[in-house]
Amino acid sequence: MTDIVTIPYIEGDGAGDDIWHASKEVLEESVQKAYGGKKRIKWISLLAGEKALAKTGELLPEETLQTVKAHQVAIKGPLTTPVGGGFRSVNVYLRQIFDLYVCMRPIRFLPGLPSPLKKPEHVNFIIFRENTEDLYKGIEWRAESKESLIFLTFLREKMGVSLTDDTGVGVKPISRTGTARFTRWVLDYAIKNNRKAVTVVHKGNIMKYTEGAFREWAYEVARGYADKLTFSGEKDKILFNDRIADNMFLQVILRPEDYDILLCPNLNGDYLSDACAALIGGLGVAPGANFGDNVAIFEPTHGSAPKYAGKDLSNPTSFLLCGAMLFRHINLEKAADILEYAIEETVGNKIVTYDLARQMDNVRPVRCSEYGEVIKKRIEQRA
Numbered sequence: 001m002t003d004i005v006t007i008p009y010i011e012g013d014g015a016g017d018d019i020w021h022a023s024k025e026v027l028e029e030s031v032q033k034a035y036g037g038k039k040r041i042k043w044i045s046l047l048a049g050e051k052a053l054a055k056t057g058e059l060l061p062e063e064t065l066q067t068v069k070a071h072q073v074a075i076k077g078p079l080t081t082p083v084g085g086g087f088r089s090v091n092v093y094l095r096q097i098f099d100l101y102v103c104m105r106p107i108r109f110l111p112g113l114p115s116p117l118k119k120p121e122h123v124n125f126i127i128f129r130e131n132t133e134d135l136y137k138g139i140e141w142r143a144e145s146k147e148s149l150i151f152l153t154f155l156r157e158k159m160g161v162s163l164t165d166d167t168g169v170g171v172k173p174i175s176r177t178g179t180a181r182f183t184r185w186v187l188d189y190a191i192k193n194n195r196k197a198v199t200v201v202h203k204g205n206i207m208k209y210t211e212g213a214f215r216e217w218a219y220e221v222a223r224g225y226a227d228k229l230t231f232s233g234e235k236d237k238i239l240f241n242d243r244i245a246d247n248m249f250l251q252v253i254l255r256p257e258d259y260d261i262l263l264c265p266n267l268n269g270d271y272l273s274d275a276c277a278a279l280i281g282g283l284g285v286a287p288g289a290n291f292g293d294n295v296a297i298f299e300p301t302h303g304s305a306p307k308y309a310g311k312d313l314s315n316p317t318s319f320l321l322c323g324a325m326l327f328r329h330i331n332l333e334k335a336a337d338i339l340e341y342a343i344e345e346t347v348g349n350k351i352v353t354y355d356l357a358r359q360m361d362n363v364r365p366v367r368c369s370e371y372g373e374v375i376k377k378r379i380e381q382r383a
């Protein structure tokens with residue numbers, strides 16, 4: 001009898017369409033191959049973002065939320081968020097509503113990928129980003145709005161801080177509770193997966209009571225794992241240390257081999273994710289996942305790249321690698337291995353989309369759909 005693996009998916013806006021269509025059958029074939037037809041994916045299509053707004057008048061229909069909640073996993077393409085005005089990010093809302101407090105973004109060099117580094121093979125670390133707090137909480141008010149004027153008056157009258165009335169203001173909340181549960185999740189992951197080091201990334205020298213506190217609270221939790229962690233480099237234990245965020249941007253370029261897991265507050269983790277993706281070819285190959293205690297949503301680091309919408313050019317590798325992460329999460333390790341191996345072989349043979357080809361010498365790019373077909377065929381032909 002065939003075991004049905006049900007996976008809800010959100011196609012995404014912009015280039016999300018092309019990426020989904022190039023990836024769907026590759027993901028199906030990975031499962032088919034891995035389990036000799038004994039398991040099969042059943043997709044549930046869900047609406048969110050621009051498509052949901054056009055079809056239902058809502059950015060995030062209740063049915064989408066209920067289905068993700070019921071199945072506890074989903075894979076999603078990127079969703080567009082207008083800059084400066086318009087609606088707030090549906091991506092951020094999804095993370096908040098399901099309390100997906102851990103964002104995981106592996107940064108791993110695959111042989112064959114282009115890189116600005118001399119020794120890119122040293123790049124193999126994971127960025128973990130706290131996903132619910134910090135400036136992403138969305139507590140901010142436009143300059144000269146009623147709310148910002150109330151806030152500015154409060155600051156002036158009660159806190160002795162004087163700012164001009166044309167100041168826009170935002171609040172950066174980082175809590176002990178939020179930091180501690182995030183740190184615990186990541187340390188448990190590090191121990192379970194035999195990782196070598198965990199580095200807290202913060203700007204605590206300047207933002208003492210938010211990012212500085214994040215560092216302190218992370219150490220507080222880490223001290224509770226004294227049998228597994230070391231703060232001084234003891235052998236056979238996981239090294240726990242910290243770096244100031246600006247220095248971290250330099251470290252990942254000059255000494256990537258020294259880093260293994262980066263533990264970041266929300267905004268640092270966001271910035272660092274794109275910068276580190278550049279070390280291994282770019283956003284087209286950077287997968288990610290968001291975990292809470294009940295639900296996990298898998299999504300690429302990249303956005304909807306609207307200028308490439310419908311052009312069949314975008315790189316679906318990030319999305320496919322998200323699929324591999326999802327397979328591991330639901331205990332389909334063999335399908336994940338097969339998929340990752342096929343991607344590595346394809347990239348290793350210089351069969352790549354425009355974003356990678358333009359960084360390589362004499363390589364003709366393939367289309368998004370062609371790339372998916374090549375990988376699918378590679379999986380089909382696997383002994």
Ligand code: NAP
Binds near residue numbers: 284304
């Ligand atoms: P972006 O969509 O990530 O695109 C930035 C650039 O990265 C693209 O122009 C392209 O570079 C490259 N790129 C991104 N995805 C690629 C892929 N699959 N293959 C090859 N190259 C890729 O970032 P953005 O332009 O800043 O944001 C666009 C929209 O996406 C915004 O509305 C933003 O809010 C949203 N966004 C959503 C998510 C999410 O859904 N989780 C995350 C980030 C941003 P070149 O132009 O150099 O080829």
